[in-house]
Amino acid sequence: MATKKKPSSDQGSSSSALDSSRWEVSCFWERRLQKELMSLMKEPPPGVTVDAEGAGQNLTQWIIQMDGAQGTLYEGEQFQLQFKFSPKYPFDSPEVTFIGPNIPVHPHVYSNGHICLSILTEDWSPALSVQSVCLSIVSMLSSCKEKKRPPDNSFYVKTCNKNPKKTKWWYHDDSV
Amino acid sequence: MKVTIKSWTGVATWRWVANDDNCGICRMAFDGCCPDCKLPGDDCPLVWGQCSHCFHIHCIMKWLNSQQVNHQCPMCRQDWKFKE
Numbered sequence: 208m209a210t211k212k213k214p215s216s217d218q219g220s221s222s223s224a225l226d227s228s229r230w231e232v233s234c235f236w237e238r239r240l241q242k243e244l245m246s247l248m249k250e251p252p253p254g255v256t257v258d259a260e261g262a263g264q265n266l267t268q269w270i271i272q273m274d275g276a277q278g279t280l281y282e283g284e285q286f287q288l289q290f291k292f293s294p295k296y297p298f299d300s301p302e303v304t305f306i307g308p309n310i311p312v313h314p315h316v317y318s319n320g321h322i323c324l325s326i327l328t329e330d331w332s333p334a335l336s337v338q339s340v341c342l343s344i345v346s347m348l349s350s351c352k353e354k355k356r357p358p359d360n361s362f363y364v365k366t367c368n369k370n371p372k373k374t375k376w377w378y379h380d381d382s383v
Numbered sequence: 384m385k386v387t388i389k390s391w392t393g394v395a396t397w398r399w400v401a402n403d404d405n406c407g408i409c410r411m412a413f414d415g416c417c418p419d420c421k422l423p424g425d426d427c428p429l430v431w432g433q434c435s436h437c438f439h440i441h442c443i444m445k446w447l448n449s450q451q452v453n454h455q456c457p458m459c460r461q462d463w464k465f466k467e
Contacts, residue, residue: 334408
């Protein structure tokens with residue numbers, strides 16, 4: 208019950224005003240991210256764990272633990288992925304980078320954690336999700352035949368913007 | 384026996400006939416509305432593309448308006464054309 212007394216004629220409209228403010232607070236991207244967080248907690252893809260507490264506190268930044276898949280070059284390794292979302296999500300792609308002490312050594316992963324993966328920029332679609340991005344990254348790692356950094360790693364890492372979405376990527380290698 | 388109906392109340396349900404339960408863009412149920420709307424139904428209708436994928440009209444319009452060059456279906460990447 209509300210503690211403030213209101214004129215009885217006002218009661219109907221005050222409760223609907225309360226409802227509408229709740230809808231406004233929870234806007235498009237927040238509602239979708241909340242749904243994604245719930246489904247990622249309930250049914251995570253194999254080897255993928257979301258830091259639900261951190262994501263719940265700040266929906267715009269998620270940390271995801273990723274295990275190297277069994278039978279691949281990355282078996283037994285653990286990686287951390289950071290997802291940052293803008294209020295334009297899912298119409299704008301998330302900013303996804305590897306962070307932490309172990310950045311996978313892979314021809315499409317720079318030593319600063321930036322990932323060259325077309326769905327993260329020009330091939331992004333709002334039908335993609337955190338889960339499908341994680342699956343793409345797991346499969347990108349799993350198909351790797353030789354652990355090595357991209358050929359232009361040292362130059363790129365010295366000159367790039369902090370935000371990998373500002374990089375004009377050339378996607379030329381579909382083999383790994 | 385003779386029965387006299389004194390009063391009656393009609394009840395109806397409705398649902399969108401779509402090939403999926405949820406909108407692939409906002410992930411809300413098709414029988415609900417997009418996150419920007421409050422009432423499902425005619426105020427937040429579904430639209431179909433020629434590729435047969437369907438979305439809340441508000442969701443697909445947001446996506447198409449955010450794209451400068453290509454207007455593609457979020458699900459299959461075919462050129463988006465509204466089904467007549």
